Amino acid sequence: MILWLVGPSGSGKSTLGSILAERRNGQFVDTDRIVEEKAKESVDEIFRRQGEEGFRKLEAEAIEELVRKVKFREQLVVGTGGGSVIDPRNRDLMRSSGLRIYLDVDSARAIQRLVHSEERPLLSQSDPMEDWLRLRAERDEAYMDHDLLIDANGNPQEIVDAIVQKLHRFHTSSWKIDAKLDGVTSRIRAYRSPWSAIRAYRLATRLTRSFIITDSNLAHHYPELLKRLAGSKGVVRVVDPGEGGKSFSIVEQLVEEIASHGISREDCILGFGGGVITDLAGFVASIYMRGIRSFAMPTSLLAMVDASVGGKTAINASDVRNLVGTFSQPERVLICPAFLRTLPQRELRSGLVESMKMGIVRSKVLSDLVQDALPDVLEGKIPMMVDEVIRMSIATKLDVIGEDVYDKNHRALLNFGHTFAHALEAAAPGVWTHGEAVAFGMIAVTKLASSEDGGQSDKQRKEWGERTEEIVKRVLPLTNPDGERPEVEEIIKKMQRDKKTKWFLVRFVIPVGKVGTGWMVRGGFSEESIPKAIEEAWKLIDDYHGRTLS
CATH class of the missing domain: 3.40.50.300 (P-loop containing nucleotide triphosphate hydrolases)
Known part of the structure; x- marks a missing residue:
């Protein structure tokens, strides 16, 4: 060293x-x-x-x-x-x-x-x-x-x-969580420096070879780090950044290359990157030879607090986000907040949205912690408490998943805002980050809950509205460079193909009760209420940021 x-x-x-x-x-x-x-x-x-x-x-x-x-x-x-x-x-x-x-x-x-x-x-x-x-x-x-x-x-x-x-x-992890889900333990460790994370990974995989999947942006930023991770016998495979990488064609290419290098069940696959990469690497590891060792080293805030944890892996298909996937826990998740220093401000803000989401639906303590972190994030700084935000976000998510590992019922609360979000992303691919889309979705679904009989009292409606709207609209001035947005009808059309649709009803995670405690999954809203919620969400964002769209 x-x-x-x-x-x-x-x-x-x-x-x-x-x-x-x-x-x-x-x-x-x-x-x-x-x-x-x-x-x-x-x-x-x-x-x-x-x-x-x-x-x-x-x-x-x-x-x-x-x-x-x-x-x-x-x-x-x-x-x-x-x-x-x-x-x-x-x-x-x-x-x-x-x-x-x-x-x-x-x-x-x-x-x-x-x-x-x-x-x-x-x-x-x-x-x-x-x-x-x-x-x-x-x-x-x-x-x-x-x-x-x-x-x-x-x-x-x-x-x-x-x-x-x-x-x-620096010779030990700063904190650790052992996620025991359905008899499988995933070891989540946080490290104070990239070198400490490299050292931990090399020790855990010292008797095996590594096939490392990353994207071209990270390969440009961290060429030497990737060489160190791979060691003398490992392989680094670079894919294009973005959701386009989560496809059957890319998976097929990766599987063929993994096989050509003679990677066996005793070897391992590491996803080094943001949520797209950890999803992709986890999926490939879960299907290659019916499953080999999988590791994740997330480099974005969104991947650290959400995508790399919980065992969901997926790729996109038929114009639907995460349509094809598996449940497969990574053997280890190695988290190093130092990677956030190279993250663009937009990505940092977007990543914080998933922590907001989990705080809003499950933990008021986490929700308050995110609010404390906001001022630094809005200035493009890494908050002093970011390590605790990451730890608490993961703990909160695992608390939910422990009650429903395979997403049969209770885990659905983690989809708060995602029905609208996935539809927005599908209607306008590549325009908004996932965090921005979820932020929009949280605003829209809160508006939806306030319509008809959303299951909230006036007091609860006010509390949810203030917490969701005030945080999210401050963080995410949602617009694209041309000021254009997909038509409401196009968003609703994409929504019909959402994975959460059941019995032909589009379902939403609706906030009820107090912040951090209450939720319900509900469909059957009137034809007028959903487009109205979308329009009200856009208006709220535009009004706050002083914009008007033609």
Whole structure:
């Protein structure tokens, strides 16, 4: 394992790295020194002759060489250049091979440490403070992609003490849940860093080969991490992102490739990605040789809180979402919230919707926790309590599933908002994320419950309406770039083919009772009430966001 020390100039990487390596009976290396040895000239001379671009190229080569040569159990501490983290490729190499320790230092303390240094080519002699602050601001977003934050302003020995103390946490999961469903145990574990998750997966599969399914977006972001997951004998298969990947044709291709590599029942399939990938990988694992070991490493919030947990696997067919599927529990689900740092804001907001859903129908505590997380999410930040949101969402879902593993009755409450959602997705493929569609569905079904005799008292109707509408409309300004939406009639047409339809009646999960406690499955609404609910949901969203659609 490599401990990567990252941070601005003057944060003490070389001093602290030497002490830390000695404490861990390991070796310390400095990427600047490696570059100098290879180029046979100083960092300052490289900058003068080749410019920053030339130096960064040599620096990237040094980092790649370190990762390639280090052994899995080797203890290596690496001090990096202040700008090394700018390159996404370097960040991927670091996260896949160890832990990234960010040394946070005050500007005054950093400049004090650098006052006699002659090896800081990007800091001017006339105003080093201004240059330092500028570089720090330019690199701040990259610095925030770390595993461990350390205050590096104090005494070196005390700083290393703090690092050593915090490192112990990374060798175990931050929390764990054993989901025992119908005699099968699925082990769900959360890890504080990608490297910790990789290590856990490699240990669990050390005697087998892995067939890893991911999409092209993730393959671009995490090439080295995927290599580490696969090991020397594993295979990584990349599919196109999006719902189009959940099809019979893709499944057939995957099965043929798995067989061509000689994957046996003792080997395993890992889904590394969002909900589409975990669904697809789980389905393939459940049908190949009548079922082989299945693992999931979700990378989106939606997959972490919902799609990867519970044992439902599915693909789309006949223009119906998740029409063909199996019930098959993954052997392990390895969750690492650090993956959320590369998630677009839209996906982060969308993922939170499934947690909202479970909180609204089952747990007021979870519902309140999601509300607390909203301000950060709306600003595109990862909430401090995201780990607890994930844990509680999973626990809440498993609490429901434990009463109805095979979706005969009680598990239906997890479909709150999904009848409208799946119809919207089918009527306008690729326009809205699944979370956005579910958000719309929750608003629409709450409107539907308020019509006719939805089973609610006036007080309950008000409580459900406030909780559903206020949360969801704040999070999801639902529209597409052209401002066009499918016709109400088209949504209703798609709804007729929903899996939850029974005796030719479209059924809905209707909220009743208090928030977090009451629900019922009901069909038989009048012909007027369903289109009215759809139109009222659109109007609510438009009114809140100040839009009008022609």
